[in-house]
Each structure stands twice: as C-alpha cells, then as structure tokens.
Amino acid sequence: AQRVTQPEKLLSVFKGAPVELKCNYSYSGSPELFWYVQYSRQRLQLLLRHISRESIKGFTADLNKGETSFHLKKPFAQEEDSAMYYCALSSRRGSEKLVFGKGTKLTVNP
C-alpha cells in the first residue's frame, strides 16, 4: 500500500530561520515524490518533484530511499512562504494517481 506521512500538522518559524518540512513514505516499488503548496486563497500547485532536482523559491528536497523520506528544506524562510504544504507520491506504473500526506501548515513569523 502507498502511504505518505507528514508528522507535523503545524510548523512555525521566524523569518530568516531554516525550515524543514518532513515527509516519509511507504511504497514497495520505485516512487515518484512531489511537494505541492497551497497559498492562502490560491489553488494547489506543484512546488517541486524529485526527478527534476530543481530548487524552486529556494526550496529543495532530496529523495532518501534508505530512510524513505523526501523532506522539504529552505535555508532562510520568508514570510511569503507561509502556506499549506503537501507531500505526494505516485507510482511509475501508469496509475497516475497521487497519494497525498495530510499536509503541514507553515507559518513564517516576522
């Protein structure tokens, strides 16, 4: 069974501090991992995916298959990073469904 766990429902940091949003997954095959973000009053949008290995808005995430984790990190948080963050998993077998974690609400305080 595919499962995504985001252990923190809420995360609060100060502006300029490092931030790490945790994501652990359970999947027996080769997963594809994503981070989606939802800013206030906006729709859910893709932030980054592990296969692209990009840094978006200063965020990075590394897939650690040994620890089955895909934590999202940013060295210096900004107030505009405050949002709801969802980690998601997809198989590569063409099922094309996303399995989401329950999300972490990040608040960056001034």
Next chain:
Amino acid sequence: EAGVTQSPTHLIKTRGQQATLRCSPISGHTSVYWYQQALGLGLQFLLWYDEGEERNRGNFPPRFSGRQFPNYSSELNVNALELEDSALYLCASSLEGSGTGYQETQYFGPGTRLLVL
C-alpha cells in the same frame, strides 16, 4: 492561459439527493483527476479519466461516479448523498502520459465545496 476551472464553487444538498460537479481541464490536457478533501482526511484520490475512459478509481463506493466528455471536460456525480460526503472536491488535469514512466504534472482547479445537510 486559463487554468482548470470547476463549477459550481459551492453546492448545498440534503441527504439522499444527487450532486453533479463539473470540471474543465487546461486546453490540450486529456487526463482529468478527481480528489476529495474531507476535513481531517486529507486529499484522497477518487477517479482518473483519460480519453473518455475511466482509468483508475480510488477506494470510494459506486455511488461516486463520473464521466469524461469528448472535449475532455468531466463530471463527477455523487448519488444518495450522505453527511460525510461534505468536502472540497478538487479536479486536476494533465497531459496524457508520455510513456516514459514518469508522472505528468497535475494542475489543480479551485475546487467545489459540497455541503450535505
């Protein structure tokens, strides 16, 4: 370029009624996905349509059904509504699978909030 659109934005029904939710994908996208975001349960996959066919279905009862039209827009129908069907229903669209084995990016609509009284 217009994004994924959904209608209505809000829908209020009573228990036992039927609800119909609509989704228009991004132009050029042939795949449409439906997700349910119920309070405390997170986003759960409901249905995937591609080229007019149902390709995959989540763990939901048969009273959740849908279809995809020739213009790739989609409808989600929920029959015999129950109180626990109250949720935000999100539609997403993507390009057809490229055959590389990688997931095409899913682009989400703003959602339809369904309230069952």
